[in-house]
Amino acid sequence: MTRHPLRLAVLEAERMLAAAGVDSPRADAELLAAHVLGVDRSRLPLIPLVDPPVVEALHQLVRKRVKRVPLQHLTGWAHLGGIDLDVGPGVFIPRPETELMLVWCLSKVDRTPVVVDLCTGSGALALALAHHLPGAVVHAVERDPAALAWARRNADARREAGDTPIVLHAGDVTAPDILSDLDGTVDLVVCNPPYVPEGTPVQPEVSDHDPHAAVFGGDDGLDVIRPVVALAARLLKPGGHVAIEHDDTHGESVPALLSARRVLTDVEDHKDLAGRPRFATARRA
Numbered sequence: 001m002t003r004h005p006l007r008l009a010v011l012e013a014e015r016m017l018a019a020a021g022v023d024s025p026r027a028d029a030e031l032l033a034a035h036v037l038g039v040d041r042s043r044l045p046l047i048p049l050v051d052p053p054v055v056e057a058l059h060q061l062v063r064k065r066v067k068r069v070p071l072q073h074l075t076g077w078a079h080l081g082g083i084d085l086d087v088g089p090g091v092f093i094p095r096p097e098t099e100l101m102l103v104w105c106l107s108k109v110d111r112t113p114v115v116v117d118l119c120t121g122s123g124a125l126a127l128a129l130a131h132h133l134p135g136a137v138v139h140a141v142e143r144d145p146a147a148l149a150w151a152r153r154n155a156d157a158r159r160e161a162g163d164t165p166i167v168l169h170a171g172d173v174t175a176p177d178i179l180s181d182l183d184g185t186v187d188l189v190v191c192n193p194p195y196v197p198e199g200t201p202v203q204p205e206v207s208d209h210d211p212h213a214a215v216f217g218g219d220d221g222l223d224v225i226r227p228v229v230a231l232a233a234r235l236l237k238p239g240g241h242v243a244i245e246h247d248d249t250h251g252e253s254v255p256a257l258l259s260a261r262r263v264l265t266d267v268e269d270h271k272d273l274a275g276r277p278r279f280a281t282a283r284r285a
Helices: 006-019 025-037 041-046 052-066 071-075 098-106 124-132 145-160 204-209 225-235 253-259
Strands: 077-080 083-086 114-118 137-142 167-170 186-191 236-245 264-271 277-284
Touching (some): 006 052, 025 041, 025 052, 025 071, 071 077, 083 145, 098 236, 098 264, 114 124, 124 137, 124 145, 124 186, 137 145, 225 236, 225 253, 236 253, 253 264
Parallel strands (some): 114 137, 137 167, 186 236
Antiparallel strands (some): 077 083
């Protein structure tokens, strides 16, 4: 059996992905190759030659990625805050820009906070916070049964890895009585809600594969954020903090919603690495 240079197979994968308009063709080609080989991406230069079935397996995955199936659906995982999370159809894929909000949150709490993650999806933020704060009590809320199943799967995996277990709640963050037993006791409320205004053009990976209800937040994108602001004001204890990720068109509207609550102060908006408005924060007076 003639072996093939892995470098050439990856270059051909990159060419196919670039032609299909994939944003990061080189990175995706290398990550798919690493997935097929069962190694870390950084070890690819140490593997000069591969067998033909490896090349075919890589190109099968590349052909799916060319059709804009998300990379994370092909590999089965996404990364956030130092942990890997199982993801796939039926759950929103965590995005790298959410790392910035996570870092901000970690800078605002002590080692034993009570934390609530609203719209938890795969459990990404809740589990990343529990990973970094082993003394925390972390609650996570999700209404969609498919997403909640992914969150349970990830929560079980992180518990088995030694992280502090989180408390999962099946519930709607827009319900007026949600988590009422935690009123005034929470140190940190964090939320990555559906926030894209309805009708906004999005990439095929999002429109065809992310759950619609996890992406779009009504005509102005604020249908979930409005009740979340009220909920955060109710849950937080004095000195507690809230952080809400939002659309890049919400750099003024979300801070305004936070400022409209008299009990919330120190309202600030934060930009992502591309300089776009990305999340807003406040403190309970």
